[in-house]
Amino acid sequence: MFFIEFKKSLLAAVLSIFLNPLLWNLAARQEYHNKTLTKLANGDSKKACYGLAIVIFVGGIIRDLIFQNAIKRQPTMSLLLAPFFQGISKLLLLAGSVLVLSSMYRLGIVNTYLGDYFGFLLPARLTGFPFNVCDNPMYVGSTLCFLATALRYGKPVGFLLTAEVYYVYKLALKYEEPFTAKIYANKDAKKN
Secondary structure (H helix, E strand, O other), rough: OOOOOOOHHHHHHHHHHHHHHHHHHHHHHHHHHHOHHHHHHOOHHHHHHHHHHHHHHHHHHHHHHHHHHEEEEOOOOOHHHOHHHHHHHHHHHHHHHHHHHHHHHHHHHHOOHHHHHOOOOOOOOOOOOOOOOOOOOOHHHHHHHHHHHHHHHHHOHHHHHHHHHHHHHHHHHHHHHHHHHHHHHHHHHOOO
């Protein structure tokens, strides 16, 4: 028995998962190098950052809805609907949500949504919860939520899409982490 049906909704999910972090990283790099969004916001970098935050937030919700729609249209594995797996789904959703929401709380809106590319830098790297649990709690938490959703609906294809989420975030981090380190190194160099 096959657990994947190739439908437009599945292709839409694959594309939205891939494009989401790519687009926000391109926008943030444009801002850092050219102040593109700040110029569009009449020189107000805080307003530009909030604008990007809204776009990223809404884009994330749309991606999540596309993912959910795609997996609902895929074959179900009845074993995954057993109480044991449904319990695991709830635990994963709880853990993922705690990581995402506590990260947002600790970072604030501006720093959650790439404020460092706009020049809004934290005084020091955050080391308390959830950053003491894992290096990238928002990405880890988001991935756990995708996995929880796949389990909740009993959809094996959701595991493949969750793997895509994981690898896309991993790829994004290869570009984000060194660039963010460079931003903070430039800040420290200006102090000295």
